[in-house]
Amino acid sequence: MNDDASAVDHWVLTTRLADYVAWGRKNSLWPMPMGLACCAIELMAMVAPRYDVARFGAEALRFSPRQADMMVVAGTVTKKMAPAVKRIYDQMPEPKWVIAMGACASTGGMFRSYAVTQGVDEIIPVDVYVPGCPPRPEALIEGIMQVQRLVEERARAGRGAAPIRTPSVPAAAGR
Amino acid sequence: MSVTGKPVKRPEQRGLLARTYLPSILQGMWITLRHMFRPKVTMQYPEETWTLPDRYRGLPALVRDEDQRVKCVACFLCQIVCPPKAIHIEAQEIATGVEKGPKVFDINMLRCIMCGYCEEVCPEQAIFLTREYQTVGLSREQMIFGKDRLLEMGGVRPDPIRKWSRLAPPAGAPGSGPEPAAQGAAR
Numbered sequence: 001m002n003d004d005a006s007a008v009d010h011w012v013l014t015t016r017l018a019d020y021v022a023w024g025r026k027n028s029l030w031p032m033p034m035g036l037a038c039c040a041i042e043l044m045a046m047v048a049p050r051y052d053v054a055r056f057g058a059e060a061l062r063f064s065p066r067q068a069d070m071m072v073v074a075g076t077v078t079k080k081m082a083p084a085v086k087r088i089y090d091q092m093p094e095p096k097w098v099i100a101m102g103a104c105a106s107t108g109g110m111f112r113s114y115a116v117t118q119g120v121d122e123i124i125p126v127d128v129y130v131p132g133c134p135p136r137p138e139a140l141i142e143g144i145m146q147v148q149r150l151v152e153e154r155a156r157a158g159r160g161a162a163p164i165r166t167p168s169v170p171a172a173a174g175r
Numbered sequence: 176m177s178v179t180g181k182p183v184k185r186p187e188q189r190g191l192l193a194r195t196y197l198p199s200i201l202q203g204m205w206i207t208l209r210h211m212f213r214p215k216v217t218m219q220y221p222e223e224t225w226t227l228p229d230r231y232r233g234l235p236a237l238v239r240d241e242d243q244r245v246k247c248v249a250c251f252l253c254q255i256v257c258p259p260k261a262i263h264i265e266a267q268e269i270a271t272g273v274e275k276g277p278k279v280f281d282i283n284m285l286r287c288i289m290c291g292y293c294e295e296v297c298p299e300q301a302i303f304l305t306r307e308y309q310t311v312g313l314s315r316e317q318m319i320f321g322k323d324r325l326l327e328m329g330g331v332r333p334d335p336i337r338k339w340s341r342l343a344p345p346a347g348a349p350g351s352g353p354e355p356a357a358q359g360a361a362r
Contacts, residue, residue: 052217103259106285107315110259119285121315129312131234133288136308141220143311 022155026148027057032068037075039102039134046137065091076104077117089124099143100126103133232289233307236329246301249277253293261286280322
């Protein structure tokens with residue numbers, strides 16, 4: 001290791017700053033558990049030792065939206081709950097990702113009802129949809145891996161931060 | 176009004192050693208240490224997967240019989256029985272001259288709750304729940320699976336009844352060559 005140039009080649013890894021930041025981000029996606037129904041049980045199972053999402057750096061469930069990167073909407077979003085979900089999403093700092101877990105959160109599932117939001121993407125933008133009723137913890141891990149891929153892609157696209165996305169909010173019922 | 180029940184006593188003031196919390200801490204650390212030598216329970220998911228039971232209910236799919244015919248005859252029973260109304264079918268005539276088949280067969284996998292009613296109600300054994308449980312999607316449109324994709328997922332399932340083979344020769348349908356030529360058209 002007398003030659004400085006070869007030492008640099010051996011021991012120094014160069015990267016773009018955006019890639020480096022994305023690498024950090026994707027391996028520490030702190031989820032905001034928006035557990036609204038039975039899917040939340042599978043969400044808990046995913047964090048428990050058997051599936052152990054700590055292997056993906058997403059074990060730190062933050063119950064304060066200000067510390068979370070990724071919201072996992074797990075369960076039926078009723079129209080009464082929708083304003084609260086929207087508000088919690090708004091409180092999360094950018095960049096942020098959303099996983100709609102299960103049939104109810106993705107599309108309303110079997111609750112084709114006046115009381116249930118037909119998919120949480122009617123109020124907040126969703127990045128990954130996980131089908132199932134409820135999905136197995138593996139499926140949710142698959143969703144988190146998909147979010148990690150999105151984080152990377154977003155960095156590749158040359159955007160460090162997500163654009164501010166504000167979809168139109170339907171008039172919140174049940175106020 | 177008299178007081179019912181008997182309240183518990185407050186714990187006694189503990190000894191000096193107990194008040195340093197050292198015995199409790201050591202006891203806790205001993206438990207932690209013991210757990211380090213227990214068998215590992217974590218399943219290393221993407222590399223290692225669960226062995227599914229044979230009758231696991233995953234995403235539904237359409238199947239073909241050995242002659243590569245689409246078994247579905249577009250009877251709409253699954254569409255009617257589906258609790259979340261995830262199935263959308265449009266029928267068309269097929270060349271056998273007797274049955275019809277699906278022109279459009281969409282299942283919204285985000286609506287689907289994998290209850291298996293469609294499999295249960297199907298008179299042709301044309302729809303089955305696969306053991307697929309790891310699919311995720313990036314958009315709603317992506318998760319509406321069309322007929323081709325469903326048939327690809329389902330693959331071929333042997334048909335013990337083989338209704339088509341019995342039905343075709345005696346039918347002698349006028350005009351449309353029913354038996355071998357219809358195989359391609361049945362798609």
